[in-house]
Amino acid sequence: MKLIDDIYVYPWTSYEANNCNALFIDGPTPALIDPGHLNFLGHVSNGMAGDGRDIRNVKLIIGTHGHPDHIEAIDSFDDSVMRAIGKAEFDYMSGGGRELFMMTGCEMPRKPFSFLLKEGMLNIGEKRLQVLDTPGHSPGSLCLYWEEKKLLISGDTLFYMGVGRTDLPGGNMQALAQSIKKLSALDIEYLIPGHGDIVKGSDTIKKNFKVVIDEFF
Numbered sequence: 227m228k229l230i231d232d233i234y235v236y237p238w239t240s241y242e243a244n245n246c247n248a249l250f251i252d253g254p255t256p257a258l259i260d261p262g263h264l265n266f267l268g269h270v271s272n273g274m275a276g277d278g279r280d281i282r283n284v285k286l287i288i289g290t291h292g293h294p295d296h297i298e299a300i301d302s303f304d305d306s307v308m309r310a311i312g313k314a315e316f317d318y319m320s321g322g323g324r325e326l327f328m329m330t331g332c333e334m335p336r337k338p339f340s341f342l343l344k345e346g347m348l349n350i351g352e353k354r355l356q357v358l359d360t361p362g363h364s365p366g367s368l369c370l371y372w373e374e375k376k377l378l379i380s381g382d383t384l385f386y387m388g389v390g391r392t393d394l395p396g397g398n399m400q401a402l403a404q405s406i407k408k409l410s411a412l413d414i415e416y417l418i419p420g421h422g423d424i425v426k427g428s429d430t431i432k433k434n435f436k437v438v439i440d441e442f443f
Contacts, residue, residue: 236273246296246420251403254351257286261299290381291367292319294332301337315366318396325395362402363390376415385419389442403443412437
């Protein structure tokens with residue numbers, strides 16, 4: 227589903243199985259963010275094909291965090307595809323983060339990450355996205371903010387009327403509260419969460435921040 231310009235979103239809407247929303251950024255360096263579970267990758271590839279895009283052309287995969295419902299499918303891509311995740315999340319996955327994969331019966335990524343992200347600017351072809359460290363749901367969760375389009379890719383840090391759970395290994399409610407406060411200062415027209423509905427319009431997004439902060443923190 228095309229959202230705006232080169233941004234395509236493939237929401238996961240099934241209530242029968244857990245998986246994440248995937249996002250594709252087209253351009254000279256086609257990038258896929260959060261490919262999801264391996265057995266549901268066809269949901270993304272079929273969605274892309276319906277939009278005239280080929281998942282085999284993906285050159286970069288970014289994980290907003292290292293939970294299996296967001297990155298299990300990462301190893302199914304060719305070795306030429308670059309892979310990236312937050313540095314703090316990589317460290318977490320090398321230790322306590324393995325627990326969630328074991329709990330869910332999923333395979334840890336075996337192929338190496340091409341580079342590790344830290345807070346700052348990330349160039350994806352001619353597109354400049356801001357990497358934001360937003361721990362809480364997991365120690366190295368990150369969000370991506372495209373200032374030019376006023377678009378936030380929030381992973382499992384922030385949802386429509388909700389936030390990521392903190393009762394999983396490595397979760398921290400105090401850290402999540404600080405991350406939400408940090409994101410609330412951004413000028414956002416499009417909020418693309420890791421699960422649930424896309425939120426559009428700055429007024430609606432501001433109200434969403436207020437509800438989340440009032441209800442959860």
